[in-house]
Amino acid sequence: MIIRPLGKVPYGTTYETMQNFTAERTAESIDELWICEHPPVFTQGLAGREDHLLAPGGIPVVQTNRGGQVTYHGPGQVVAYPLVDLQRAGYYVKEYVYRVEEAVIRTLAAFEVTGHRVAGAPGIYVRLDDPFSHALLPQRPQKRNPGEPLPPPDFTGLGKIAALGIKVSRHCTYHGVALNVAMDLQPFQRINPCGYTGLQTVDLSTIGVAVSWDEAAHVLSQKLVASLSP
Numbered sequence: 607m608i609i610r611p612l613g614k615v616p617y618g619t620t621y622e623t624m625q626n627f628t629a630e631r632t633a634e635s636i637d638e639l640w641i642c643e644h645p646p647v648f649t650q651g652l653a654g655r656e657d658h659l660l661a662p663g664g665i666p667v668v669q670t671n672r673g674g675q676v677t678y679h680g681p682g683q684v685v686a687y688p689l690v691d692l693q694r695a696g697y698y699v700k701e702y703v704y705r706v707e708e709a710v711i712r713t714l715a716a717f718e719v720t721g722h723r724v725a726g727a728p729g730i731y732v733r734l735d736d737p738f739s740h741a742l743l744p745q746r747p748q749k750r751n752p753g754e755p756l757p758p759p760d761f762t763g764l765g766k767i768a769a770l771g772i773k774v775s776r777h778c779t780y781h782g783v784a785l786n787v788a789m790d791l792q793p794f795q796r797i798n799p800c801g802y803t804g805l806q807t808v809d810l811s812t813i814g815v816a817v818s819w820d821e822a823a824h825v826l827s828q829k830l831v832a833s834l835s836p
Contacts, residue, residue, distance in 0.1 A: 607690075607831050611823070612642035617649065617668055617679060624687060624780040625671075631778060633694070639830055640687040640782075641823050644679040648797060651675050651771055658798040665793060672771040672781040674728070675801030682789035682809065684823045687782040688834055692774065695836045699774055702834075703728060706783050709833040710768045713785065713826045717815050721767065723747055727759035729800065730768040737813040765808035769800060786810065787822045 648667045651674035711721040721730040725747040745760040786809035794807040
């Protein structure tokens with residue numbers, strides 16, 4: 607996998623370039639991982655509802671073809687776009703999502719933070735009262751009986767620190783994951799993050815972890831490359 611550090615780039619042009627890369631790639635194309643930072647922007651997923659945009663104000667809103675609802679990208683956030691041929695890698699979309707989330711969990715662990723999954727809600731969360739606690743969440747994904755529906759997501763006591771939204775075209779992935787490092791979190795209050803009313807968003811800075819964008823980007827890159835290996 608080729609790691610491409612793009613630096614600070616506009617969301618719209620990056621989105622267009624991702625689409626073109628995926629449309630033009632062949633079975634021989636090497637997988638890539640793009641790491642970047644975007645100017646302030648709200649992005650809507652395919653199922654995105656207007657009522658989740660509470661007060662966008664002067665921040666632009668971009669309609670996208672990824673899954674999920676509305677989220678925010680801005681300075682101080684590491685955005686990672688894995689461009690992976692799943693057929694060649696040998697795993698399906700569900701496992702791909704698990705592997706991306708696992709890379710975020712391992713990145714947080716490198717900074718002594720415990721990341722958690724929540725049943726029915728993609729992304730990674732931390733305990734607000736103790737982000738370093740290893741105690742299992744009662745709302746974690748658990749084995750269900752055949753046909754048993756997912757429980758409604760429960761975010762009690764949690765803050766979201768990483769959001770995930772993907773698209774798969776011709777068994778190749780694009781879009782990706784965003785890890786909050788040291789941001790202005792106020793824009794998240796102007797939306798229902800990922801479609802959830804009242805969901806609190808946090809970053810490493812607000813939970814007491816002082817780490818530079820470059821360091822967080824480096825660790826996340828390495829963890830993604832390792833986790834997404836065939």
